[in-house]
Amino acid sequence: MNKRLLIVLLLLSPLMLAAQTSLIRGTVLDTTKALIPGATVEMENLATGQKQTTLSDDRGSFSFTNVSLGKVRVTVTLTGFQKWTQVVQVGMQPVELSATLQISSAATTVEVTASAPSTVSQSSASVGQVVISTRSGTGGGEQNRARVRGPRPMNTESYDYIADNPFIAVKQQPRSTFAVDVDTASYANMRRFLNEGMLPPKDAVRIEEMVNYFKYAYPPPDGPAPVAIHTEVAPAFWNPTHRLVRISIRARDIDISARKSANLVFLIDVSGSMMEEAKLPLVQRSLHLMVDPLREDDKVTMVVYAGNTGLVLPPTSGSEKAAIHNAIDRLKAGGSTNGGAGIELAYRMATENFIRGGINRVILATDGDFNVGVTSPGDLVRLIQQKAESGVSLTVLGFGFGNYKDSTLEKLADKGHGNYAYIDSIHEAKRVLVEQMSGTLMTVAKDVKLQIEFNPVEVQAFRLIGYENRLLRDEEFDDDRKQGGDMGAGHNVTAFFEIVPKDVAFDGHVSTPLKYQKENKPNTTHKGELLTVSLRYKLPEGSNSRLIAAPVPDSKVSFEAASPDFQFAAAVAAFGMVLRDSPHKGSATVGMIIDVASRHTGQDPSRSEFVDLGRKAVLLLN
Numbered sequence: 146m147n148k149r150l151l152i153v154l155l156l157l158s159p160l161m162l163a164a165q166t167s168l169i170r171g172t173v174l175d176t177t178k179a180l181i182p183g184a185t186v187e188m189e190n191l192a193t194g195q196k197q198t199t200l201s202d203d204r205g206s207f208s209f210t211n212v213s214l215g216k217v218r219v220t221v222t223l224t225g226f227q228k229w230t231q232v233v234q235v236g237m238q239p240v241e242l243s244a245t246l247q248i249s250s251a252a253t254t255v256e257v258t259a260s261a262p263s264t265v266s267q268s269s270a271s272v273g274q275v276v277i278s279t280r281s282g283t284g285g286g287e288q289n290r291a292r293v294r295g296p297r298p299m300n301t302e303s304y305d306y307i308a309d310n311p312f313i314a315v316k317q318q319p320r321s322t323f324a325v326d327v328d329t330a331s332y333a334n335m336r337r338f339l340n341e342g343m344l345p346p347k348d349a350v351r352i353e354e355m356v357n358y359f360k361y362a363y364p365p366p367d368g369p370a371p372v373a374i375h376t377e378v379a380p381a382f383w384n385p386t387h388r389l390v391r392i393s394i395r396a397r398d399i400d401i402s403a404r405k406s407a408n409l410v411f412l413i414d415v416s417g418s419m420m421e422e423a424k425l426p427l428v429q430r431s432l433h434l435m436v437d438p439l440r441e442d443d444k445v446t447m448v449v450y451a452g453n454t455g456l457v458l459p460p461t462s463g464s465e466k467a468a469i470h471n472a473i474d475r476l477k478a479g480g481s482t483n484g485g486a487g488i489e490l491a492y493r494m495a496t497e498n499f500i501r502g503g504i505n506r507v508i509l510a511t512d513g514d515f516n517v518g519v520t521s522p523g524d525l526v527r528l529i530q531q532k533a534e535s536g537v538s539l540t541v542l543g544f545g546f547g548n549y550k551d552s553t554l555e556k557l558a559d560k561g562h563g564n565y566a567y568i569d570s571i572h573e574a575k576r577v578l579v580e581q582m583s584g585t586l587m588t589v590a591k592d593v594k595l596q597i598e599f600n601p602v603e604v605q606a607f608r609l610i611g612y613e614n615r616l617l618r619d620e621e622f623d624d625d626r627k628q629g630g631d632m633g634a635g636h637n638v639t640a641f642f643e644i645v646p647k648d649v650a651f652d653g654h655v656s657t658p659l660k661y662q663k664e665n666k667p668n669t670t671h672k673g674e675l676l677t678v679s680l681r682y683k684l685p686e687g688s689n690s691r692l693i694a695a696p697v698p699d700s701k702v703s704f705e706a707a708s709p710d711f712q713f714a715a716a717v718a719a720f721g722m723v724l725r726d727s728p729h730k731g732s733a734t735v736g737m738i739i740d741v742a743s744r745h746t747g748q749d750p751s752r753s754e755f756v757d758l759g760r761k762a763v764l765l766l767n
Contacts, residue, residue, distance in 0.1 A: 173205045213235070305552040322596045328351075359751060391640075406503040411446070414449075419511075429476055435582065526556045564631075611718070677697065
């Protein structure tokens with residue numbers, strides 16, 4: 146062999162050896178698509194005997210690096226679940242795995258106690274009866290026992306129709322007024338659909354809830370007001386001739402140790418429609434997370450409802466954690482769904498144990514399928530609206546799929562002075578009920594409303610992106626009888642307006658000129674200001690609103706020069722428009738959205754997850 150060639154091969158051999166390894170990565174889930182942390186994952190190369198072991202992280206993810214090429218066996222084990230094994234061929238490209246764990250047969254028994262009826266009513270998804278009990282076992286697993294009657298429900302999910310806000314000519318309507326919204330249910334529900342390989346229904350996509358799912362680095366208030374206004378302006382990347390205005394509201398932080406005593410009433414749907422693993426068992430796992438942070442001066446009551454309503458835990462001190470855990474474990478599902486009776490009892494318990502100056506809240510966990518008693522969404526909303534006058538707030542937690550009634554639950558939270566979240570996994574339960582619950586419980590400003598006045602000298606037309614079901618009449622801004630949204634400690638609210646500058650062609654619809662009123666001559670003394678943001682809020686114990694306002698000039702910066710938070714939030718808003726197939730999505734594509742968002746994920750795993758969801762959407766949209 147040529148000596149020079151031999152030297153070259155000797156020098157390259159370490160690099161060649163290093164190149165003969167690859168990467169295995171994956172996710173551990175249960176059958177409901179809930180991410181499972183703490184599972185043991187072992188990789189064994191069947192040719193070399195090489196082994197590596199790791200644990201799935203808090204997002205259910207795992208990875209192995211420097212894996213030799215060839216056949217590899219991956220095994221996932223967790224107490225209470227069946228072992229999962231798969232043999233894969235490892236080549237130069239990374240291997241992607243999804244390990245779905247089945248509940249162990251030793252821990253689960255299913256007894257069919259009645260035959261299924263021959264027909265299923267379209268109007269009711271709660272066919273048959275189920276009894277489920279879940280108890281935490283040793284080693285972190287779960288033991289489940291279910292008695293099932295009848296078939297699983299058909300898909301009867303419902304969502305309210307949403308018509309995208311149109312562009313409005315400023316010379317005809319210079320103001321936009323709406324209530325703030327801190328709900329996040331739409332994002333988690335959208336994620337559930339994409340993770341199941343389906344596009345979400347268009348009306349399941351509420352853009353403001355998607356944008357407000359994420360954390361942003363807005364400075365807290367530095368004055369006496371409990372909330373602060375922040376704004377930023379840059380081009381809309383889906384239509385660069387338009388300007389995008391971000392209006393952000395940041396609530397004051399409060400030390401969790403300084404929070405007031407809490408009077409919490411858990412209102413749990415235990416009807417037959419809650420039989421599935423993604424429903425009552427996940428509700429139980431979620432509620433267990435809330436118990437440890439409770440204090441001695443907190444009170445917890447638990448009300449359940451199915452065909453009948455019952456008090457399963459009388460008002461109990463937060464120090465009696467074992468009693469609360471046991472009450473959660475004893476929950477059983479079966480029968481029809483008389484939600485109205487449950488709401489009546491829950492609010493009665495909350496008002497009888499009302500803590501003046503404290504935290505008083507009903508926490509409703511359900512799939513929203515009310516089919517006995519008060520069943521009309523309108524009547525349920527009126528019932529909640531009446532109960533909200535007691536000073537007791539409402540948190541709505543949605544669970545499950547197939548018969549999920551998003552349209553009802555969103556309205557209940559809106560009229561109940563509360564918030565609405567969808568729980569699709571134990572990880573989401575931890576985010577909502579542990580990481581964010583302190584802010585949810587500690588309201589710092591209530592009935593928060595925004596009114597934006599646009600300057601006709603600078604702005605030709607505007608469009609509010611999202612918030613379609615939060616719009617108010619202009620005169621309701623100053624009306625303290627009109628309800629706004631509540632903001633808890635540390636909460637962020639973001640809203641985007643897409644505006645058409647004065648010198649840009651606008652082909653939107655403009656009404657014919659008025660006969661009896663002439664257009665006023667614009668005031669040119671505020672040239673350079675695009676708009677003014679006015680915000681009204683009430684203190685938690687107050688009844689009179691207070692006003693703060695801020696003018697917004699055009700920064701003239703490019704989209705690339707805008708803050709990372711601005712760019713990421715804009716990408717989320719555009720993703721919502723694409724999923725809704727909005728007529729105003731312009732040139733936005735999921736590829737563009739991924740490109741923008743991936744540059745600004747930082748260390749936030751939820752932002753990285755958003756990019757992954759975008760990649761899943763690409764496959765479904767093409």
